[in-house]
Amino acid sequence: MPVPEPHATGLLVKLIAVGVCRSDHNLLTNENQPAWFQDKFTLGHEGCGRIVGLGSKVPPSAGYKVGDVIALLAVPGCGSQACEECAADLAQLCTKAHRSGIGNDGFYASHCVIDMRGAVHVPEGVSPSQAAVATDAVTTAYHAIHRRGKVTSKDTVFLFGLGGLGFNALQVIRAIGARVLVSDVKQENLNDAAKIGVSKADIVPVGKSIRDWVDENGWSDKISIVADFVGTEQTFSDAQHIGMLNDRRFDQSSHRCSSSSG
Numbered sequence: 001m002p003v004p005e006p007h008a009t010g011l012l013v014k015l016i017a018v019g020v021c022r023s024d025h026n027l028l029t030n031e032n033q034p035a036w037f038q039d040k041f042t043l044g045h046e047g048c049g050r051i052v053g054l055g056s057k058v059p060p061s062a063g064y065k066v067g068d069v070i071a072l073l074a075v076p077g078c079g080s081q082a083c084e085e086c087a088a089d090l091a092q093l094c095t096k097a098h099r100s101g102i103g104n105d106g107f108y109a110s111h112c113v114i115d116m117r118g119a120v121h122v123p124e125g126v127s128p129s130q131a132a133v134a135t136d137a138v139t140t141a142y143h144a145i146h147r148r149g150k151v152t153s154k155d156t157v158f159l160f161g162l163g164g165l166g167f168n169a170l171q172v173i174r175a176i177g178a179r180v181l182v183s184d185v186k187q188e189n190l191n192d193a194a195k196i197g198v199s200k201a202d203i204v205p206v207g208k209s210i211r212d213w214v215d216e217n218g219w220s221d222k223i224s225i226v227a228d229f230v231g232t233e234q235t236f237s238d239a240q241h242i243g244m245l246n247d248r249r250f251d252q253s254s255h256r257c258s259s260s261s262g
């Protein structure tokens with residue numbers, strides 16, 4: 001791949017770390033891509049790299065200089081208040097701006113250009129690999145729990161699924177200070193949840209009916225939010241069942257990644 005030229009408000013970045021997302025597989029195999037996708041583009045939408053060049057209109061006040069290590073947000077949007085999606089704080093749905101690795105050239109290359117709106121300085125103590133996946137796998141889970149679910153420390157959350165996104169959701173919920181009950185079909189994922197401090201009493205044994213477990217343990221009127229990071233018919237209907245039991249705040253979020261679905 002040739003080294004691209006930064007546009008006026010773009011940063012030229014030499015990549016250090018790039019995550020692999022399940023969406024990459026979807027992008028490779030889906031035959032019905034949106035019309036605004038380029039015919040050919042480089043994949044990779046979770047990136048971290050070092051700034052090696054600045055566009056002509058990146059102001060010093062933006063705080064970016066050659067040598068800085070930045071995390072790269074693949075879908076920062078165009079930022080215009082005249083843009084329906086960006087004005088509604090849904091930049092990931094904006095089709096006017098460059099979408100790195102999702103229809104436009106992304107991060108599986110030696111260099112990329114990112115608009116300064118999509119750059120975030122990586123704090124000390126965070127590795128480039130961690131920073132790269134934080135832009136998608138972590139952010140998606142964070143938005144589901146914090147913004148859609150509005151989880152607070154007073155909540156008791158039932159969490160379906162401890163895969164790539166679900167396990168991040170678990171850590172976000174615990175960081176908020178809410179109690180979390182977890183379910184997964186893989187014992188090793190439940191063991192990992194126990195390792196980070198989820199008590200045995202809050203883990204549904206593999207194979208146990210969710211409805212029975214919730215009823216038998218007296219959780220039916222205590223669960224305030226259900227977060228579904230699996231998105232199958234079974235978990236969705238179990239989630240609705242819990243929601244109807246207590247008739248309280250109920251939200252669901254799918255495991256699809258923010259960059260492709262919002």
Ligand SMILES: [Zn+2]
Pocket residue numbers: 021022023024045136137257258259
């Ligand atoms: Zn993704």
Ligand SMILES: [Zn+2]
Pocket residue numbers: 077078079080083084085086091094095096097
């Ligand atoms: Zn926009």
